[in-house]
Amino acid sequence: MTPSVEAPSVAAVFVTYNRSDLLRETLTALAKSTRPLDEVIVVDNASSDGTAEMLAAEFPDVTHLPLASNTGAAGGFAAGLRAAEAHGHDWAWLFNDDDHPLPEALETMLGRLPELPRRTAMFASWLIDDTGTVARLGSGWRNRRLPLVDPPADRSPYPVDVLIFAGALVNTAAVRELGLPKAEYFMMWEEMEYCIRARRAGWAVYILPEPLVATLHVGAATAPPWRLYYQSRNHLAMALEHRSAPEVWHWAVRQAKFTAVTLARQDRKLVRTKARSLGAWHALRGRTGRTVPPG
Numbered sequence: 001m002t003p004s005v006e007a008p009s010v011a012a013v014f015v016t017y018n019r020s021d022l023l024r025e026t027l028t029a030l031a032k033s034t035r036p037l038d039e040v041i042v043v044d045n046a047s048s049d050g051t052a053e054m055l056a057a058e059f060p061d062v063t064h065l066p067l068a069s070n071t072g073a074a075g076g077f078a079a080g081l082r083a084a085e086a087h088g089h090d091w092a093w094l095f096n097d098d099d100h101p102l103p104e105a106l107e108t109m110l111g112r113l114p115e116l117p118r119r120t121a122m123f124a125s126w127l128i129d130d131t132g133t134v135a136r137l138g139s140g141w142r143n144r145r146l147p148l149v150d151p152p153a154d155r156s157p158y159p160v161d162v163l164i165f166a167g168a169l170v171n172t173a174a175v176r177e178l179g180l181p182k183a184e185y186f187m188m189w190e191e192m193e194y195c196i197r198a199r200r201a202g203w204a205v206y207i208l209p210e211p212l213v214a215t216l217h218v219g220a221a222t223a224p225p226w227r228l229y230y231q232s233r234n235h236l237a238m239a240l241e242h243r244s245a246p247e248v249w250h251w252a253v254r255q256a257k258f259t260a261v262t263l264a265r266q267d268r269k270l271v272r273t274k275a276r277s278l279g280a281w282h283a284l285r286g287r288t289g290r291t292v293p294p295g
Contacts, residue, residue: 015076072186121203167213232279
């Protein structure tokens with residue numbers, strides 16, 4: 001099934017965990033969309049803060065997909081894409097629970113779909129980060145992440161290799177061919193791995209150079225140690241799966257740079273360094289999933 005150019009069916013997918021107040025604000029922002037959604041799916045990573053009750057009382061038309069345990073962003077996006085594809089939608093519009101699409105965002109993006117190649121797997125816009133600054137998305141990838149790709153002068157959609165899922169439209173035809181993001185990553189690098197997998201399979205990834213989503217996490221403060229663990233583990237796990245010496249070398253160089261910054265400028269130096277080292281050790285042993293609790 002190829003997406004309909006004239007009237008594609010779109011499901012918005014939000015992944016949430018114990019942030020019902022933020023989720024309420026986000027769903028309220030989504031309701032202002034100038035192009036109505038065909039379905040809104042909330043993937044709930046086993047929240048215990050009244051998320052289910054809030055959705056039932058205030059957003060009864062939302063599809064609430066509760067998971068048995070916290071599977072992280074990776075597991076949540078995988079579950080949401082699985083549901084969107086199973087429900088027959090052409091595109092899944094992916095969000096974290098603190099991403100606010102502007103009212104005209106979906107209408108604008110769908111209006112540009114005819115300009116894209118048929119085999120486009122993902123289509124995202126620029127973001128407005130938590131400081132109010134426009135954050136460009138979209139990098140190249142040549143066994144390592146390259147600098148941001150420059151947009152064309154006419155501001156038309158342009159191809160990239162990797163992006164993040166915040167506000168990204170994902171083609172469910174690509175999901176059927178590629179499978180789902182790696183839920184076993186829990187979080188960190190699931191977006192990169194999925195983009196690289198799509199590009200290697202001949203699918204395109206495009207960016208629209210307009211800021212259409214306000215997000216609270218792009219300009220976030222220094223990452224806590226548990227995030228460093230997953231960053232280190234999943235990047236190396238991907239490189240090892242690809243059997244790519246250049247990717248492993250890139251991972252090693254990145255970790256050395258991050259460690260140097262930690263030792264020079266950051267607090268909890270030993271804890272942060274140990275978190276990265278444990279991530280590497282677990283990647284080498286093939287350990288994945290939610291192995292280090294967030295928090």
